[in-house]
Amino acid sequence: MRGALSKFDPNQLVKGSLADIAKSRGETLAESFLDADCIVIVDVSGSMESEDAAGGKSRYKVACDELAALQSTMPGKIAVIAFSHEVIFCPNGVPLNIGGGTNLAGALTFAKAASFGLSSSVTANRTTPNPP
Amino acid sequence: MTEIRLFEVRYLGRAKTRMDGSQTAYGWARGSWSVAITKAALHAWFGVSSRPGEAGTLYSTLGVQPTAGADEIKKSYRRLAKQWHPDLCREADARSQFQAIQHAYEILSGPKRAKYDAGLTLQASLTANRGAGAAIDDEYGYRAPLRCGHIMGKGTRQGSRFIMTEILQWTDIFDARGQMLVSSWIYGEDKPSERWVMP
Numbered sequence: 001m002r003g004a005l006s007k008f009d010p011n012q013l014v015k016g017s018l019a020d021i022a023k024s025r026g027e028t029l030a031e032s033f034l035d036a037d038c039i040v041i042v043d044v045s046g047s048m049e050s051e052d053a054a055g056g057k058s059r060y061k062v063a064c065d066e067l068a069a070l071q072s073t074m075p076g077k078i079a080v081i082a083f084s085h086e087v088i089f090c091p092n093g094v095p096l097n098i099g100g101g102t103n104l105a106g107a108l109t110f111a112k113a114a115s116f117g118l119s120s121s122v123t124a125n126r127t128t129p130n131p132p
Numbered sequence: 133m134t135e136i137r138l139f140e141v142r143y144l145g146r147a148k149t150r151m152d153g154s155q156t157a158y159g160w161a162r163g164s165w166s167v168a169i170t171k172a173a174l175h176a177w178f179g180v181s182s183r184p185g186e187a188g189t190l191y192s193t194l195g196v197q198p199t200a201g202a203d204e205i206k207k208s209y210r211r212l213a214k215q216w217h218p219d220l221c222r223e224a225d226a227r228s229q230f231q232a233i234q235h236a237y238e239i240l241s242g243p244k245r246a247k248y249d250a251g252l253t254l255q256a257s258l259t260a261n262r263g264a265g266a267a268i269d270d271e272y273g274y275r276a277p278l279r280c281g282h283i284m285g286k287g288t289r290q291g292s293r294f295i296m297t298e299i300l301q302w303t304d305i306f307d308a309r310g311q312m313l314v315s316s317w318i319y320g321e322d323k324p325s326e327r328w329v330m331p
Contacts, residue, residue, distance in 0.1 A: 028188075028189070028255065029251065029254065029255045029258075030189065030190075030248055030251030030252045030254070030255045031190070031239075031248070031251070032251075033247070033248075033250065033251030033254060033255075034239070034244055034247055034248060034251065079254065088257075089254045089255075089257050089258060091254075091255075091258070110257075113250065113253055114250045114251070114253055114254050115250070
């Protein structure tokens with residue numbers, strides 16, 4: 001399962017991601033974040049490796065594909081945060097595959113600190129969060 | 133021996149790497165390059181992170197700390213706008229510098245500041261080696277937002293030059309008529325160009 005997930009290069013720059021926009025405008029990530037409307041919080045815990053999505057794809061791959069499409073149609077509007085037992089901001093638009101547990105509370109706390117002026121945040125999660 | 137000295141710096145150059153490996157900006161004072169300010173001292177004074185891979189911020193563009201209040205931001209903006217206004221400053225990139233200053237003030241003086249600060253929080257959460265933006269230094273070395281002033285700082289004397297490692301105070305230079313000095317150095321000329329303007 002890990003082999004399938006390794007096809008996703010965390011260094012890849014998704015078209016329309018905050019890093020892509022920052023690079024094209026020659027500005028910092030903090031400046032590109034000014035135009036973001038939404039934070040998408042993506043579960044990248046071990047359970048997301050399950051290949052039980054349509055077409056035998058892993059849940060993680062489906063999430064990455066959908067996020068890439070979303071950022072492409074809404075360039076510079078989506079901030080991506082990946083979480084499992086830790087939380088990582090992914091400005092390149094690809095939620096970093098971490099594996100491990102599910103610290104949803106930590107992810108929401110992290111996202112709250114970054115949510116000023118945003119209209120919404122969305123959580124993509126398929127498992128039960130770890131108990132506090 | 134560490135001393136505290138005050139210099140009337142008529143022009144401050146870029147912080148470059150010198151032959152001895154130090155990174156300093158030479159200041160023209162008392163008719164010679166008699167003071168050198170370390171890049172670290174300039175970064176500390178103007179709120180610039182010296183960590184590799186970290187970008188300059190809109191705060192460092194205005195030469196203020198991220199904790200600066202609205203009045204301080206406004207005061208710094210007015211000061212820099214005078215120094216870099218294309219009608220007053222004769223340096224080749226004055227217009228782009230002036231636009232950057234205006235852009236920074238527009239964000240930091242309004243409701244977008246909180247969102248920008250949130251973006252800085254996200255940016256800072258990235259590790260240095262993943263890169264968080266463009267480097268603050270260009271290929272010619274770091275240039276401080278201000279290029280002249282009465283600068284007081286701590287340092288030591290090395291030969292004929294005072295090496296300033298900590299800046300304690302930086303105020304504008306005014307003449308007897310209350311006009312402020314705006315200093316710039318045009319490429320190819322042998323000395324800085326000075327203009328006096330009303331603040």
